[in-house]
Amino acid sequence: MTEPVLVAGRKQPRQRRRSPVPLPLLLPALLGMAFLVLPLAGLLIRTPWSELPHQLTSPGVWQALRLSLIAATCATAVCLVLGVPLAWLLARTEFPGRGLVRALVTLPLVLPPVVGGVALLLALGRNGIVGRWLDEAFGVTLPFTTAGVVVAEAFVAMPFLVISVEGTLRAADPRYEEAAMTLGASRFTAFRRVTLPLIAPGIAAGSVLAWARALGEFGATITFAGNFPGRTQTMPLAVYLALQSDPAAAIALSLVLLLVSIAVLAGLRDRWMTAP
Amino acid sequence: MTRTARRRTLKLTGTATAALLALSALSACSSSDSSSASSSPSASSSAKLSGTVTVFAAASLKESFTSLGKTFEAAYPGTKVTFNFGGSDTLAASITSGAPADVFASASAKTMAIVTDAKDAVGTPVTFVRNQLEIATLPGNPDKITSLKDLTKSGLKVVLCDKTVPCGAAAQKALTAGNLKLTPVSYEQDVKSALTKVELKEADAAVVYKTDVKAAGGKVDGVEFPESANAINEYPIALLKDAPNATAAKAFIALVESAEGKKVLTAAGFLNP
Numbered sequence: 001m002t003e004p005v006l007v008a009g010r011k012q013p014r015q016r017r018r019s020p021v022p023l024p025l026l027l028p029a030l031l032g033m034a035f036l037v038l039p040l041a042g043l044l045i046r047t048p049w050s051e052l053p054h055q056l057t058s059p060g061v062w063q064a065l066r067l068s069l070i071a072a073t074c075a076t077a078v079c080l081v082l083g084v085p086l087a088w089l090l091a092r093t094e095f096p097g098r099g100l101v102r103a104l105v106t107l108p109l110v111l112p113p114v115v116g117g118v119a120l121l122l123a124l125g126r127n128g129i130v131g132r133w134l135d136e137a138f139g140v141t142l143p144f145t146t147a148g149v150v151v152a153e154a155f156v157a158m159p160f161l162v163i164s165v166e167g168t169l170r171a172a173d174p175r176y177e178e179a180a181m182t183l184g185a186s187r188f189t190a191f192r193r194v195t196l197p198l199i200a201p202g203i204a205a206g207s208v209l210a211w212a213r214a215l216g217e218f219g220a221t222i223t224f225a226g227n228f229p230g231r232t233q234t235m236p237l238a239v240y241l242a243l244q245s246d247p248a249a250a251i252a253l254s255l256v257l258l259l260v261s262i263a264v265l266a267g268l269r270d271r272w273m274t275a276p
Numbered sequence: 277m278t279r280t281a282r283r284r285t286l287k288l289t290g291t292a293t294a295a296l297l298a299l300s301a302l303s304a305c306s307s308s309d310s311s312s313a314s315s316s317p318s319a320s321s322s323a324k325l326s327g328t329v330t331v332f333a334a335a336s337l338k339e340s341f342t343s344l345g346k347t348f349e350a351a352y353p354g355t356k357v358t359f360n361f362g363g364s365d366t367l368a369a370s371i372t373s374g375a376p377a378d379v380f381a382s383a384s385a386k387t388m389a390i391v392t393d394a395k396d397a398v399g400t401p402v403t404f405v406r407n408q409l410e411i412a413t414l415p416g417n418p419d420k421i422t423s424l425k426d427l428t429k430s431g432l433k434v435v436l437c438d439k440t441v442p443c444g445a446a447a448q449k450a451l452t453a454g455n456l457k458l459t460p461v462s463y464e465q466d467v468k469s470a471l472t473k474v475e476l477k478e479a480d481a482a483v484v485y486k487t488d489v490k491a492a493g494g495k496v497d498g499v500e501f502p503e504s505a506n507a508i509n510e511y512p513i514a515l516l517k518d519a520p521n522a523t524a525a526k527a528f529i530a531l532v533e534s535a536e537g538k539k540v541l542t543a544a545g546f547l548n549p
Contacts, residue, residue, distance in 0.1 A: 126478050144462050225462075226464065240465065241440055243366075243369060244363065245365060
């Protein structure tokens with residue numbers, strides 16, 4: 001099986017234009033696409049278009065959307081500030097237990113978000129291990145605040161950024177940094193002036209992923225930050241609660257979130273993620 | 277790419293393998309569902325009760341219904357009662373969208389109406405218990421809360437259920453009856469999450485059901501308030517139209533309405549209808 005692949009690999013540049021898409025790839029790819037797109041089509045088909053203007057002019061919708069966008073952007077900023085150095089540490093340094101640290105860092109990926117929310121309460125809540133001290137020393141309590149929403153979203157979204165940036169760092173040639181350091185640059189200067197520009201596309205891709213994850217966050221947010229319109233009620237929370245009493249409103253809200261996400265993701269993807 | 281016969285066969289077998297893999301993955305995942313689904317309808321034809329009874333019940337019924345489920349399984353060997361506890365509206369919404377369930381016990385007539393309006397219930401739902409609100413405070417009541425009005429004190433973190441959930445609707449009714457305006461820190465998605473916020477000491481108080489305070493044991497203190505008399509919830513129970521195991525489901529409803537069922541429910545803090 002390896003032989004034909006090697007042959008194909010060598011010949012590919014010359015014949016790329018004429019070679020057909022192999023069926024074993026095309027069929028599952030089309031099925032996969034249909035699987036992902038079909039539920040969205042269902043949402044569009046069931047949208048109560050006639051009621052839409054009425055639903056969308058309610059102030060609650062824009063309040064929730066505005067909060068969602070602000071919180072997701074703030075959470076992405078937190079992820080960038082903390083996540084990029086963390087990814088660098090995991091990719092460029094050797095220390096005992098690095099594998100374990102990497103596993104722990106990516107844990108929020110598999111942790112049910114509601115459990116993540118409870119864990120955040122136990123750590124950063126008014127009565128939590130760190131939260132109690134925050135409350136006593138600074139009078140800061142995170143639950144039931146917009147800052148709490150940002151914390152919950154950053155907790156869930158950061159692994160996406162770390163994984164993405166770490167992968168880019170591993171693929172990037174460390175010899176550029178080494179060359180910079182032999183020329184007298186400190187390790188931090190080498191990181192700032194050489195590594196960062198080199199991995200910028202990876203950071204951008206990771207940020208987009210983290211932002212998208214933060215925007216759709218539900219479980220950790222409602223558990224840690226609660227649900228209060230204008231303060232902690234983001235779009236996913238508004239959609240969930242609307243679903244209880246008014247499914248038509250929930251569909252309309254989902255549609256807004258979907259359109260905004262598509263607009264941002266498509267815009268950013270074209271600009272950043274196709275970079276070599 | 278080369279176009280030798282070998283590659284072509286490789287491609288074809290590849291396609292076949294991929295298709296087979298996808299199919300077997302699908303069937304492997306769905307087989308467990310179909311076997312459990314097919315085992316329950318066969319039970320309804322025989323007089324002897326067997327199979328699984330699926331009960332969708334309001335979150336506040338968790339403790340008493342779990343105990344009644346064990347009683348039922350002991351009384352009818354071979355049966356199994358599985359529960360889906362949650363906010364009554366979530367449950368009602370999943371029933372009207374076709375979730376396979378035998379019995380629905382909701383925490384308000386309004387949420388039951390969602391199911392009966394969709395013609396998903398058999399007959400008229402019967403009220404089997406009633407539930408009254410109570411204030412849940414931190415253990416020892418450090419904020420000295422003695423009335424509903426005390427909750428409006430500034431600096432106090434109070435959580436309520438969302439207005440779409442029965443406990444939230446009842447709390448609003450009680451607040452209106454007392455002519456009070458209360459701004460909580462959060463509108464929780466069901467009564468248990470409201471209670472959890474007090475149990476974890478994140479909120480100072482929550483308006484929940486008497487039964488929830490009782491179920492929480494010593495983790496919260498309960499404070500009764502007179503306005504709750506204006507907001508007593510009636511809990512209806514109904515057999516569902518598409519019940520996969522209707523015979524056993526009827527027996528479970530009978531157990532809930534029996535003297536034995538009443539004993540368990542009143543012990544949990546529910547009021548008789």
